[in-house]
Amino acid sequence: EVDFSDEELIKKSVLTIDDKLTVKKVIVHITEGEQKKTIDEISLKANSMVKTNDVTEKANSLLGAVKYDLIGEIAKETRLNRKTVVSILQKIKANTFYNFQVNPESFIKEISKIINDEKAATLINNIVYSKTDNTYEDKIFTVNNFKGSLNSNILEVKKHIYDYLKTDSKIEQEFSKELESGEVLVYAKLPNDFKIPTPVGNYNPDWA
Numbered sequence: 001e002v003d004f005s006d007e008e009l010i011k012k013s014v015l016t017i018d019d020k021l022t023v024k025k026v027i028v029h030i031t032e033g034e035q036k037k038t039i040d041e042i043s044l045k046a047n048s049m050v051k052t053n054d055v056t057e058k059a060n061s062l063l064g065a066v067k068y069d070l071i072g073e074i075a076k077e078t079r080l081n082r083k084t085v086v087s088i089l090q091k092i093k094a095n096t097f098y099n100f101q102v103n104p105e106s107f108i109k110e111i112s113k114i115i116n117d118e119k120a121a122t123l124i125n126n127i128v129y130s131k132t133d134n135t136y137e138d139k140i141f142t143v144n145n146f147k148g149s150l151n152s153n154i155l156e157v158k159k160h161i162y163d164y165l166k167t168d169s170k171i172e173q174e175f176s177k178e179l180e181s182g183e184v185l186v187y188a189k190l191p192n193d194f195k196i197p198t199p200v201g202n203y204n205p206d207w208a
Contacts, residue, residue, distance in 0.1 A: 009115075012121075013088050013114060016114050016117075017092050017114050021107075021111065023103045025102050025103065026102075026103050026106075070089070070104075071085050071089070074115070077108070078115045129196075154166050160186075161187075167189075176189075187208065188207070190205055192204060
C-alpha cells in the first residue's frame with residue numbers, strides 16, 4: 001500500500017518546477033507572397049514571379065488569443081484532481097508561471113512531466129510493506145541453468161543457502177565476498193522470478 005498526502009506531492013512539485021522548469025521561446029517566421037503585376041522574361045526564367053516579404057514575430061504575440069484549459073490539461077496528463085493542480089500552480093513563482101505565456105503547450109508538457117516524476121518518487125518513498133500469507137514454493141530457488149566457471153562467475157561460499165553461488169557481475173561477486181566476511185549468518189541470491197508487487201511495478205529485491 002502507499003501512504004502519502006497531497007501536500008507532500010504539492011510541496012515537492014512546486015520546488016522542482018521553480019528550480020528546473022525550462023520552456024523554450026517560440027519564434028514564428030512568416031513568409032508572405034504576392035504575385036507581381038508584370039512578369040518579364042528574366043523574372044520568368046529566374047522563377048521570381050512572386051514578391052515575398054518575411055516577417056518574424058514572437059509566438060506570444062500571435063498565440064495570445066489561443067485558449068488553453070491549463071488546469072484541465074495538466075490534470076489529464078498527471079491524473080491528479082483539479083484542486084491539486086490548482087494548488088501547485090498557485091504556489092509556483094510568478095516568473096515561473098509567466099512561461100505559460102511564452103509557450104503554453106511546452107509549459108503544460110514540461111510541468112506535467114515534472115509532476116509525474118515527483119509523483120513516482122513520492123509513491124516509491126512512501127510504499128508501506130505488510131506481511132502477507134502468500135508463499136513461494138521451494139522450487140523457485142532451484143537454478144535450472146547453473147552453467148559457469150568456478151572462481152569466474154561461480155563462487156564457492158559458506159554462508160549462502162547453497163554451497164555455490166552464481167553471480168551476474170563483478171559487483172555481485174564483491175558484494176557476496178562482503179557478506180561472507182561480515183556478521184551475516186545466512187544469505188540468498190533471489191531468483192528473477194521472485195517479485196514483490198508494488199504500485200509502480202514488480203520489484204525484485206535480488207538479495208535476502
